[in-house]
Amino acid sequence: MSSTPEITAVRTAYAFPGARIHLGALVVDEQPDAATPVNLSVPMLNRHGLIAGATGTGKTRTLQIIAEQAAAAGASVFVADMKGDLSGIAVPAAGSEKLAARAAARGQEWVSRAPVTEFYSLGGQGQGVPIRTTVSDFGPVLLAKVLDLNETQESSLGLIFHYADTQGLALLDLKDLRSLIQFLTSEEGKGELKGIGGISSATAGVILRKLTAFEASGADVFFGEPAFDVQELLRSAEDGTGILSCLELPAVASRPALFSTFMMWMLAELYQDLPEVGDLDVPKLVFFFDEAHLLFQDASRAFLEQVVQTVRLIRSKGVGVFFITQTPKDIPADVLAQLGNRIQHALRAFTPQDAKALKATASTFPTSEHDLTEVIPALGTGEAIVTVLSEDGAPTPVAITAIRAPESSMEPAGEEAIATIVEASPLQERYGTPVDRESAFEILTARAEAEAERIAEEETRAAEDAERDPEQAPPGRRPTKSSRRTKDEGLLANPAVKSFLRSAGTVLGREITRSLFGTRRRR
Structure with a gap:
């Protein structure tokens, strides 16, 4: 494809000199330009992020490709599988000609692989090593x-x-x-x-x-013992890659407040336990907070202030937090201001309220030659507008991006595969049996x-x-x-x-x- 000042600017801005997470390729004339990759700097993962978009637009797959590569870079990763469709991240994907062509169009060197994964469950409800606390x-x-x-x-x-x-x-x-x-x-x-x-x-x-x-x-x-030690989430595999912790949550979908508050408990525990380390070449942990709007729903002012303070300060502990939700308006402004890496999938505007939310979303991105109020609704599944922080802390230009393909399976892993992983886990013996002292x-x-x-x-x-x-x-x-x-x-x-x-x-x-x-x- 021919180069333009916009393409050159994106190519330069996203060519980070250090470790990178490949998000996909710039869309030019409605086609991905493999020569213009859109990346996310690994050292800047601790500056937090937002993955937003309407249902069915590809948020989960974007989460998956970031989580895969963060683990491959050596960071521990925590994800919550709220809908039961993320467990395939533990299983290498099956290749196909269609998948190979899609990957090549995005400049992706696709290989079939999956991170070392631990499955957890809240209190043993469902499959996974039980997470309890007193x-x-x-x-x-x-x-x-x-x-x-x-x-x-x-x-x-x-x-x-x-x-x-x-x-x-x-x-x-x-x-x-x-x-x-x-x-x-x-x-x-x-x-x-x-x-x-x-x-x-x-x-x-x-x-x-x-x-x-x-x-x-x-x-x-x-609630009970043995109480889970959040340091378990920071382990590495034998090959030096980070272990991905997947919390299986479909059994608690009817209790969203409990789910979101337990996630906040984990983050608060990490905040108080970890030492100050500043910016690292590879963060210790990348924490993905799915269905993030549940955390802030009906929250008191004092609670929100504590969330803001935790998000603001935990980056210096080597932890990055990504919030996944439908629109940025689901996140309080003070929290949103802390999220330097932004990936916005399509939003639809069927009502005046939707149109207002779309306009507000577009206004949160850096100035672009594109009219984002028109671009965002027109994005296809697997496409997003992206802006991230460069290694000097400046936001990159807005890039309309065709998101790369996951290297792990996009299908659920299945009960038998999860059970095998859980039974082989050394943590099952430690936390599997409840104690009532x-x-x-x-x-x-x-x-x-x-x-x-x-x-x-x-x-x-x-x-x-x-x-x-x-x-x-x-x-x-x-x-x-x-x-x-x-x-x-x-x-x-x-x-x-x-x-x-x-x-x-x-x-x-x-x-x-x-x-x-x-x-x-x-x-």
Whole structure:
């Protein structure tokens, strides 16, 4: 094809000197120009990105080709398979003449290959190594988002977590949290939080009802032990390539808030665990956040501020985050401003609202000689407009791009293939079997039983004394309601219990601190 100033500018801007991810070829006169590749700089993956477009326009395949090449370059990769159509990334694709011709037209040296892949599932729902976390580790901020609590309810939940942290009560699963809330609102325990504000019975009731509904939806399996260590996501294969972690999520499609919040938990854990490394030649991890609009749906201002801060700062930890959604307007402006690499597939404008969204999308791209409000709706499947950050941090010119073909399968891997990979994983032995050790539920239950036994023994002794000599029975032995209340100011009134809690709280209180998202920090 003949060269023009535009073609020359694109060819120069996207010819990065370092490691590159090949996105495809510039479209010239409605045909891909193999001599003008459109690339993405590997070192700039930590400047984050956006892959947007209407359903069926090729977002998933664009995610796939970036993930494949990022892993091949040595970066660990995390992807979420929300719709069940990404598992084929673990299987080399079958070649064909049609595929070879398509690849050649885009300047792609196509080979059949797939990254080393681990499959995960949330709490063992579906196929994959189970990812679980404890309620304590998950923290009150993210849990409030999942339960859709208002500001008052969220602050009360924070008090409950604070009490558990300082008193050494491990909240491993949802029954632990439920039993603690019930204790703190009972006659025996309601005085425990008075010094720091307390919680009303009405607020506790709302939290308990939402917790019960949440548990009934099957979400209880996501909380427990063994808790997943997010450092597992940063492993490399024997050949030096990055391991691709694929979280299988079709079983939780009916609970989108839970899915999105768990993804945010993983990102928050990585943020607090990883050291500052600045810009690397190859990022440690590239994190693909599919169906990203779910994260921001009905989110509080405080939650959004924390998301923005995490996205802004996590790049210096060597982590890149790509958000995948339908339109850029699904992403808050402060988050969108952090996304330096932009790949926009087709958007359709069937309504005035669609037309407004299309115009807003076009306005977020650098100035172009093309009228993007006309180009974006006219893009075919597998085509996109692209602008990325150059290695000096400047945005590249807008390039209308024919996206390359994946080298792994575009068909789902199938249950048998996934099962084989999961069974061979060394992580299955580590995380496959749930553990239920002693925690808040067992501790509070045991204390309640011990207290009930003590009261029963006192009543029995009082009754025996009264039978022997009703007039001489010591007043302290008479089984009156008022005397029991005076003597029993709470489950924690027992000196031995108080001593235990004081020592446990002193030790654990020094160690349990919470991160930006309220997730638990470990020393």
